[in-house]
Amino acid sequence: MIWDLDLLILLLVVSCALAAITVKDLLSATVIFGVYSFLMCLLWAEMGAVDVAFTEATVGAGVSTVLFIAAILHTSRRSKD
Amino acid sequence: MKALALVATLVTGAILLYGTMDFPAFGDPNAPAAVHLSNNYIEQAVAETHVPNLVTAVLGDYRGYDTMFETVVIYCAGLAVVSVLRRSKS
Amino acid sequence: MSYQSSIWPLAAVLISLLGALPILASDRRPNLRESWTILIAFGKVVIVASMLPTVLNGGGFVFTIAEVIPNVPIQLRVDAMGMFFALVASILWLFTSLYSIGYMRALDEHDQTRYFASFAVAISATLGVAFSANLLTLYLFYEMLSLSTYPLVTHHQDAEARTSGRKYLTYILGTSIGFALPAMLITYQLAGTLDFTQGGILAASGADASTLALILVLFIFGFAKAGIMPFHGWLPAAMVAPTPVSSFLHGVAVVKVGVFSILRVIFHIFGPDLLLQVHLGTVITTLASATILIASLVALTQDNLKRRLAYSTIGQLSYMVLGAGMLTAVGMTGGLLHIAMHAFGKITLFFCAGAIYVAAGKKYISQMDGLGKRMPITYLAFFFGSLSIIGMPPFGGFISKWNLATGAIESGQLILLLVLLVSSLLNALYFFPIVYRGFFMPAAEGEPDGIKEAPLFCLIPLSITALCSLGLFFWPGLFLRLARMAVGL
Amino acid sequence: MTTSNLHMYVLAAPLLTALFVNMLGRVSRSYVAPLVLGALGFSTLASLGVLSRVLDQGSYSYTVGNWAPPMGIELIIDPLSALMLVLISSVALLASFSALPMVAKEQAGKEHLFFTLYLILIAGLMGLVMTGDAFNLYVLLEITSITTYGLIAMGKGRAPLASFNYIIMGSIGACFYLLGVGYLYILTGSLNMADIAQILPQLGGDAAMATALCFILVGLWIKMALFPLHGWLPNAYSLAPTGAGLLVAPLMTKVTIYLMVRVMFSIFGADYLFVQNPLVQSGMVWLATAAIICASCLALAQRNLKRMLTYIIIAEVGYMVGGVWLANSTGLSGAILHIVNDALMTLCLFLAAAAIAYRVGSLDFDNLQGLYKRMPITMAAFTVGAFSMIGIPPTAGFFSKWYLILGGIEAGHWEYVVALLFSSLINAILFFRIIAIAYFRKEGDHARLQREEAPLIMQGPLILTAATLIVIGLGSGPLVRGIIKLALPVGF
């Protein structure tokens, strides 16, 4: 484990999380959330949790995002906050 | 409302941070979590189940009961989506 | 006293409770339904009477239904005090059943099946209270009585009935849950049991005087059916019910269940000795005296006959509590005896009020001028009843008042004697005008001529009860003996 | 340790049947009813067997997959969990009789989906009461939640919105619980409750332990809708499809309270909770008092039968939480007895509400007029349930209230005693208002009203439940002595 790489990714993750909940466009928020998940999965892989990382890559960054997008396409893209 | 939410968040975060004071350091191989149960898994799982992927061994066998319900959870989710979203035929 | 295990107490309680079922089932056949009613009432008297010899010989019966809380079973027990009350209630129920049939048929009331079924449940609860072996069982039947009388009070199902029903339940349920239940729980916590024991159960608990005073006041107000002021307001309100209900339930069963419960608490939970020791008798007598005087004064102002009787009842009920509060054996005997004497007198008065309503359709005293000439039997019975209540010899009321007065002197509280005398005077003041108007005032103009006596079904019971209150002066032996046994004389 | 699998069959029957209901119910809806009733009937019988076995031979621990406890997942079958199993399966069986016609009416074409979720919810609840593993509890909690989300969202109108609120609150609750478990895991390295309980006192780490306790409890409180965290419950339970409400309302909060008891005494121990932190203990009794009083007052403001009942449920949660935190055996046995009684009382009232909804449609107070004439049997059973809620002997509610109040007196928490009495009075007002409305009629209705009872399949369980309330009331002595006293945690 390389702690400074960890820290760097963690900071990125935090900024992604902040962005995901502040962006007004829901589609962008969802995509940013996908990026967040992917960074998270990198972090976990780097901590030795390969299975969790694999799952998060397929679920968090993959299926979740797709489901979010599918739902947003059927509802509305805009968000007031 | 937002102010209240912020206060609630900050309080929760503060309590959680207070709780981390007692935690063992990150990556400490002598932390309780690293010595109590997991050692048994690491040392015995392969011999007891013949599965080299420890995660699979623990997931499928030692904690198979959890995994069964995990499967049921996702099954329920699928059913719930169908039952919520579909309009009934009649 | 030795108790033998027996099913009879349960049978006495259950006969009318289960009897409600055939009454409900014969909804569409009034004759069958009323035969059931009379049959059950008669059966009940027989069962109660069959237990009498054993009780008079110093024995008793006991039956445990279920053990619900450690040391507190739901248990029925027949002792002298319970027998005394059960005898009064079941005999008077027989008369009331007859009277109800006449009254309800004459007025062609709706929903008579519900009426008779609720009545049967109510009398079952009354006997349950009489035969309760402990406070929990008593509370159970007490609540059962409150709830089963609700349909009776609101029988007419109009706006007035709704308001009165609400008031009735608010007072009765509110006080029993708010005061009696916590008092019972504190008692249980202190004593570890709730059994009615001669000499009381709280004496051994070592509770201090203030706690005891709190429990006592909670109990007295908690059993609001006894109508101790300021929790008396439900009784005049409940007078919207049909008259048999008022006469039996609010002249005899319901109100006396309240008094009986208070008496049970004073005799068998606290015990007179403990109350004397911590000087709590005055609490009881003060409350009771105040209620007697205020209620008698209010009764003077009422024009509605049933409401006047209701306030009279409130006053009379406190006599019984007063007697118990004297904490002398004679006073307590008088208090207990007054349950029976007042019951016979008051039920006569209510029967008469109902008969007047059935025959003449009148509710207000001011309209009743000259009625006595047309309904002589009814008015004579009314006269007898009022004399008994006032406490004139040769009527039963005299005996209990005599005992009360003796008790007051014996306990050295002469002020109580004064209260008794003043209230007797007030009783006379609010009863005599009614009789006077009936016999000696000319009828108002434009009065229809067709008024005559009420139907026989009404007339016979009221004559019998009137004669009973006369007879009780000469032969009070049975009740006197039971009452003396109950207080341990 | 034992090799008896009986309790596993109790759980497996609804779980497996759920799959068949989904597969076969798609083909023809006539398969649904026999499958559901058969599975639940089997579960009820088997759970009775489990209970009698536990009472006979003492409690036992069961290891799923035959791995010794801290390694594998341990199930604890003691008198308390066996009692809960009986309660869950019998309540579910009774509720499903009534749910079948309701679902056919409200969710035509979706019966198989509804009952699949319904059965899995029951299996989840059964799993919850047996588990002795902190993380397994989380998974099962999520199963029950996710099925409940789905069931509630199947309702009409505002139901999805209520369900979404429930999802957010429920997820916060579950996440908090998981956070607490995580803290415990980091501290002790174990997930087995008994194992954790053994390790915890040896650790110095008080901050993390307190945090874990705090988060686990808050998580469970959100799930059980303890007063300040109750916001999601009234809408969710009152807008849910009637069939779902029948199952969810009697069981969910009660099982969560059971979980709180389990977590409190199996993980943290009475000593840590009550002796070392007396301030927390009395604070909790005050919170429960506030819950009882506020929820009772809120119930007064409702104009719909079902909504009123939901607020009463919240008040009852206050009863039980307070009873548990009184820290004496009387209060605790009162709380456990009240779990049983309250489940049955709520079931009785909701069954009656379902029967009324089946005939009348709306449950607003204005529509209830003259119901005693129209549906006398339903209303009679409703009255019994109402009396039990008020606490009138000999119905069951009186006796649990008796123990709770007695516990309050014993512990010297008079505020709790007053709150219980106050809430009884409020309940009396609430129910007699309804009874009065249903007893009196509209002007001119006297002649028109005809008897029109709900179908027999809905009336049967209703009558049975009402009778059970009285039987349990009269039998509460043996129940407390024979089962609940045995079910109290060690040290009480």
Add this chain to the structure above:
Amino acid sequence: MEQFLAIIIAKYNYWLYVVLMMIGFYAMIGKRNLVKKLIGMNIFQTAIILMFVSAGAKYGAKIPILNKHEVLEHGVRAAQVVNPLPHVLMLTAIVVSVSVTGVALAILQRIYREYGTLEEDEILEKLGR
């Protein structure tokens, strides 16, 4: 400086997990858009997963996939392998989280069908009418 760094290294990802959890929690209770609430929920859950995975990490350890024959012959030193238990738990947690997300999204679509918006205040406004 050295000490300070040591403290940071020892606890930093517990701190950052708290930060992430706070972000998610705030979005769940403070944001008025329902989709945002859901995103917040997912962030909350990943934060918890991060905590668990951190708890299982060991410095200089291998991933928990061993060589069967080697282990059966020579055994394995526990300190050299990452703790697999938190991973197992978190797999379950991920599944739960995606399930809840799925159900919530379906309910969102129902809400949108009903009210035509996903803003909490607008929905409440419509309900008030």
Add this chain to the structure above:
Amino acid sequence: MKLLQERTEKQKFGESLIIQTAVRMMVPFIQLFGLYVIVHGHYSPGGGFQGGVILGASFVLLALAFDLRTSVRYMSERVNNTLGNVGVLIYTGVAVLCALFGGLFLDYSALDAIIPLGPIAWRSFGIFLVEVGVGLAVMSIMVSLFWDLGSGGEMDEGL
């Protein structure tokens, strides 16, 4: 060329020939990889859940590149549903079977009574069985989730 242009114009938003062709070619490989992940869960990262998600993702990919109807043509809703049920049934069935054959719940070694492979080998094989079940269930549910969320619940009315 003109034909191609016409076809491009007729295409709905987001559909492109290149992507469609690529997806058509990729899907079998994705599915193969998914199966590999399920089966090889004993020896490498992955297992039933991840493999199931990948299998499901292949159908989702089809649905994204073409439309939902195409993916339904590959696997009808009824089949999908049955697979999901069967998947969960395998897991719970194995669990109950263990109990029925005299062991404890989920004690795979009890299945030794059916085919004697040895208790430890049965543990390994039992894990494999349930992983397959999980894979089937997860694939089916993922597909169904996407169908329903992607169509707004209009599955029955021809998408």
